[in-house]
Amino acid sequence: MLRVAFLIPLLPLAGFVILLLSGRKLGNPLAGWLATIMVAASFVVTVVVFAGLFRLPAGGRSYTQNWFTWISAGHLHVNMGLLVDPLSMTMAAFVTGVSALIHLYSIGYMEHDEDFPKFFLYLNLFVAAMLLLVLANNFLLLFLGWEGVGVCSYFLIGFWFERDTASSAAKKAMIFNRIGDAAFLVALFLIYERTGSLDYHTVFSHLGSVGEPSLVAMGVLLFAGAVGKSAQIPLYPWLADAMEGPTPVSALIHAATMVTAGVYLMCRINPILYRAPDAAHVIAIIGAVTALLGATIACAQNDIKKILAYSTISQLGYMFLAAGIGAYDAAIFLMLTHAFYKALLFLGAGSVIHAMNDDQDVKTMGALARLMPITAVTFFIGWLSIGGLPVFSGFWSKGDVLLNGYGFSPALWVVGALTAVLTAYYLGRAYLLVFRGQQRWVEARKPGDRAGLKPHDPSWVMSVPLIVLGALSAVGGLINLPIHPDLDFLDRWLSPVFASRLFQHHWGLGGVWTFALIDAALALLGVALAVALWGHASERPAFEPVVLQRAWYIDWAYDRFIARPSTEVAIETSSVVEAKGIDGAVNGFAWLVRSTARHLRKVQTGYVRNYALGLAGGLVLVLAYVLTRAS
């Protein structure tokens, strides 16, 4: 059953190729259905492979499938091949599963878009690249997937490129990602230089002979790559702008899957981080600070998608916090549940945005619950999940992170706990402003009234994913319950990958329950704050300070201190250095070559006798040379 693993990335890729060749002919909605089916089929294959892997004994759950030699140059040998192990299959399962739902949702969401087939073409390519990223058996192939998702993200953020904001957001995402990618590349060079390979297995088994400074450098550089892709401090501003893309894209790429690639990478390189604790500490600290920063900003945003975007940044920070302290299973657990509830929240937001005729400002919404019950209920579940209310999935996963965080350092716990309160609060604010309180929009009085709105729940293709994701968000925590040693399925499933390198603080059941109670109290505090403040009011300037609305002025600072000076330098370079120096040199060389050619071509007279003379001349030169060598 493991042999079919190659189909997992290949099916979406096939979808991409088909759509590339005949997307326009398939049209709307066939192209969307094709893309959805491809991803769903990939999900089915993943489940089959997953089951096959599950049947193996725990110690032997690793299967490498080599397709062919991709690059063979000197000592560098890179295979195109997949690594099927519990970590990659867990990733593949949620990537394909959530993606399939979002594809389905997109059929409804993008219904009226002119470039409907193109949208699905990018989506399928994205899923294929993402699956390559998680299933790769070496760093270079991972990097190919890494770049693939990056470029798809660029295309999809700029999908409505007619808007200036969308195209500049796409460029911004690209540039921020490039910074991380450059570090990633350097890390690859370093890994190859130190271990002579890029294959995970070989690299990890050679780490013993690598010095710790090199290991720290590898860890930090790879983390720098992850910082770009997963929007951590300082490379996070692109994610908020990425909300210019269609909402399903935000749900799929900028919440559920692509941005988690960085966390996946950190988990994958756990053998390196284990030997480079300094690098791991940097990861944990950056993650914690990002979690808090994202949460504070999310408290004061008015654009529903920006709230979710900063929330994503914050949640990713949690994941890095967990990965940094070595609690990889907690990171993956949070990633999984986050994929469910964040996708749910984004899709819910998309449904609201649809209903509000593309308005995204929560301040102009209100009282939508009675008109859109499905959206409201599922969004409510999403809120409780991300907020960490007991029994909802977020409660368990976030609890896992906080628990381990405290075990590592109480300081990390304090930051995490503060973030937890804020998380329950800011999404409560969003929920209440959108679905409760007073109606702040104008209802359409009669059909065809353009000024007014007539909000309603979306069609079934959009509702089904909401309901499924809602259910998963509610009960997703079941896969890893810490309350009894037999119920932590995910931890045990992943344990062969992380082995003894896993950080686990054993609290005993009493400790676990104590923390669970504290977590519940924190979450309830956040919910209570939200209800008290925003239950009936829509304006509270004191709780939306300008500094938070402007996201701590960090974007402004980037613009002022980096973007503008760089532009100045670029303009200067292009008008002076490039035009005079470089172009001058190039033109000079071209002139030299051309004038040489003008003289040389005179030899080419067209007369056979002259050509024969040339031949004979060459012969004489050859013989003259022979004379110098003859003995």
Added chain:
Amino acid sequence: MKLLAVLTIVTPHVNYVAILPELILIGGALLLLVSGQLVFAKIPTAFYSIGSGAIAAAALVASLVIWHDVQARGPFTTIADSVAVDGFAIVFLVLVSCILILASAIANDFLVREGIDGPEYHVLALLAGSGAMLMAAANDLILIFVALEIMSIPLYILAGMDSRRRESGEAAIKYFVLGAFSSAIFVYGIALVYGATGSTNLPQIASYLNTNIITSNGVLLAGLGLLLVGFGFKVSAVPFHMWTPDVYQGAPTPATGFMTALAKAGGFAALLRVFFSTFGVLRTDWQPLLWAIAIVTLLLGAILGLVQRDVKRMLAYSSINHAGFILVGLAAATSQGISGSVYYVFVYAILVLGSFAVITLVGGKGDENHDLDAYRGLGRRQPVLAFAFALLLLGQTGIPLTTGFLAKLYVITAAVRAHSYALAVIAMLSAAIAAAFYLRLVFLMYGVKLPVGSGGDEGALSLPVTGEPDDGLDPTGSVPTGVNIGRVVVPVPTAVAIFVTVAVTVVFGIWPGPLVDFVHAAHFLF
């Protein structure tokens, strides 16, 4: 009695299977030739083309059979040791078969368009192909010479095939006269080598050189030098290249493509075998010579390619530049360099066939529409054709993700490994210069406005084949009269051939493994 016994001609045992591809080509060519006479009705050109393609395909199958044999049993020699059946030969047998298949598809449309009836074109092509195969397999200097002539004489005639164009005949005469001249030099070289070593058999020469220290090597080196001149002529290495632009321009376009691919394949096959395998011990003597020839070949091809207005002439200089690259691999004189050269020949043959197939189509009826201006805006008029041509040109430029890039990479890497840094740098430099004329053509097709001074102001080519100096008579660069920019008809066989060449270029550029492995099988017998 004793005397009689000595005079008895000993017929060597002939292993016919070992030379089956060559036999198929020769037999097939004869069959094709007589088939026209056996029936009274006029046989359509397509029949001959299909026949020619089928014969080449049969030769391909035979080559693969032999390959299988060699892989199972190891390389061997046959027919009194004059033919070597080894991996190296077989790579070229396969290549020549592929060239013939593609060329017959491309030629068919040309022959139909120009109304050149009869089987002669294909018969000549098959015969030339058999010569090229023999050059690759020959294990004896005499046989190399015979093979060289079997290959060359049909090529001379092919160059003059288009009797309605005066330039075609002129090209044939020029090619023939100079070819005969170089052949004479080549034979003299064989004689000198024989005089110095007492054998014309390559392994025997090699073992003689290995076991004897030659105190006076003047004759041997002179012989080697003369052989190099003969080979240099065939592969258009500078300064033995001067026929190239005129013949390329004058010959019928599909014949030009075929000739380029075939002569490079056959010429380099024998050159690599003789120099690296047989005279390998003398490498310190011949390496500087090849080094110098490679450099001037690289630079002259790239530089003069820049100032051509005729696309065929431009590609002639491009082919000189490519020959330089292939020589870079040989000049490294390492097995890595030889692999690089073989890979380069393989890749270039495919690229150049595809390129000339496009040029044949754009040339239009009369085969005269070869000015750069004919390509202006082709990207808009015929996007698919232009895209294919662009890919082929990018392949020749050596853009990554094409086979052309890998070919350049391999030979330059070999040069670097052999510490020929200057050669490597000059090779790269020449590739950069050559990129200018390939890309100019691409830009022209896609209507990119070129800044004044880089594309428009150089002299238009006059008619060099008529004896005028090859210099600008038309400094204004205006559109010459007679340039036809109508729609180009793309017949199916040529389209398929172009598709195949593009596919090979791109697929093996992205996924180099299989082709590289295949070429790596090109081991010498000894």
